[in-house]
Amino acid sequence: MNKQQFLNDLEDILQREEPCTENDNLDEYEEWDSLSQMSLIAYMDRTFGVKLGFDNFENVKTVADLIELAGGKIGD
Amino acid sequence: MEIKFDKEQRFIVTGASSGIGENTALMLNKLGATVIAIGRNKERLQMLVEQSYSPENMFTEQKDLTEDIPSLPQYVKSLKDKYGKFQGLVYGAGIGKVEPLQMIQYPEVIKEFETNYFAPLFMAKGFADRRINNGSGSACVFVSSIASFCSDKGHVVYAGSKAALSASVKSMAKELAKNGVRMNCVSPSAVNTPMLDEHSRSEEQMKKYPFGIAETEDVSNLIVYLLSDKAKFISAQNYIIDSGGVS
Numbered sequence: 633m634n635k636q637q638f639l640n641d642l643e644d645i646l647q648r649e650e651p652c653t654e655n656d657n658l659d660e661y662e663e664w665d666s667l668s669q670m671s672l673i674a675y676m677d678r679t680f681g682v683k684l685g686f687d688n689f690e691n692v693k694t695v696a697d698l699i700e701l702a703g704g705k706i707g708d
Numbered sequence: 709m710e711i712k713f714d715k716e717q718r719f720i721v722t723g724a725s726s727g728i729g730e731n732t733a734l735m736l737n738k739l740g741a742t743v744i745a746i747g748r749n750k751e752r753l754q755m756l757v758e759q760s761y762s763p764e765n766m767f768t769e770q771k772d773l774t775e776d777i778p779s780l781p782q783y784v785k786s787l788k789d790k791y792g793k794f795q796g797l798v799y800g801a802g803i804g805k806v807e808p809l810q811m812i813q814y815p816e817v818i819k820e821f822e823t824n825y826f827a828p829l830f831m832a833k834g835f836a837d838r839r840i841n842n843g844s845g846s847a848c849v850f851v852s853s854i855a856s857f858c859s860d861k862g863h864v865v866y867a868g869s870k871a872a873l874s875a876s877v878k879s880m881a882k883e884l885a886k887n888g889v890r891m892n893c894v895s896p897s898a899v900n901t902p903m904l905d906e907h908s909r910s911e912e913q914m915k916k917y918p919f920g921i922a923e924t925e926d927v928s929n930l931i932v933y934l935l936s937d938k939a940k941f942i943s944a945q946n947y948i949i950d951s952g953g954v955s
């Protein structure tokens with residue numbers, strides 16, 4: 633999967649009217665909450681086989697940090 | 709107490725071609741809302757428009773909800789693109805057969821679960837998207853059944869499908885509370901609609917309903933209340949309407 637596909641998926645997961653970009657700060661998204669994190673955990677597992685827990689989001693600040701969580705499975 | 713809606717408040721009503729869904733669609737329309745009425749039977753949907761208080765605010769969509777369940781969220785989005793964002797959803801479509809365990813057959817079990825459980829789940833998924841509903845104040849009501857609490861003989865499959873629905877609605881309601889979206893169920897016992905079979909109308913069964921068989925508006929009154937802002941503190945509940953004491 634490339635970054636743009638991930639950004640599109642993220643926009644859907646967060647149900648945002650606006651597109652997501654790599655440098656966006658997640659704290660500025662009102663949609664970024666425990667439920668959307670739960671959805672993202674399910675997404676990462678289903679799409680990449682990457683198993684995450686809520687703890688993994690503790691040091692996550694930007695969309696780019698989320699991409700890193702996929703452990704190299706999201707290419708350019 | 710007066711409940712009023714305006715035509716900018718759009719409600720999707722499934723099962724609108726008959727029974728409880730039909731009566732709910734008419735009531736919402738009469739109270740000023742715009743209704744997108746979904747059913748399979750075209751003639752019955754046409755009759756619904758003819759009976760409407762404001763036919764110009766009663767829109768019909770012919771759709772078999774079990775035809776392609778995975779695409780239902782996309783279907784709800786297409787309705788939003790056509791009509792605008794939604795204030796509410798009533799899931800009134802449903803089927804129910806009286807069949808004891810000995811008689812159940814897998815394809816029929818699947819069909820019942822598709823109609824009574826999988827389709828409402830995926831309609832709810834579509835509705836719950838922030839880009840589809842009006843946010844705070846939006847509400848859904850799912851028509852479950854008394855069978856989801858206390859099932860009788862012959863309701864092996866039906867009761868399971870309705871119990872699954874009621875249980876899921878509670879979870880959905882908790883997920884959506886943050887957005888101000890409310891989700892509730894109503895669980896009637898016998899209601900005078902084409903679904904009510906001869907068995908349920910029998911003298912033996914009638915003994916269970918001290919108030920007799922409910923009319924559709926006995927159920928729609930509660931549905932409409934739950935959709936209105938008068939019920940703004942009520943979510944994740946399942947209301948029994950059991951004609952005086954079945955449960």
Ligand SMILES: NC(=O)c1ccc[n+]([C@@H]2O[C@H](COP(=O)([O-])OP(=O)(O)OC[C@H]3O[C@@H](n4cnc5c(N)ncnc54)[C@H](OP(=O)(O)O)[C@@H]3O)[C@@H](O)[C@H]2O)c1
Binds near residue numbers: 804823897898899
């Ligand atoms: N009547 C009762 O005693 C009673 C008691 C407890 C709970 N309930 C529940 O109340 C709800 C409404 O039932 P009702 O009594 O009003 O029954 P009804 O008069 O038979 O109406 C059922 C409605 O569901 C629609 N429907 C069924 N399968 C569908 C499908 N695959 N796609 C689209 N629409 C579909 C029908 O549409 P078409 O006719 O256009 O196909 C019809 O509008 C059901 O969930 C039922 O389980 C009823």
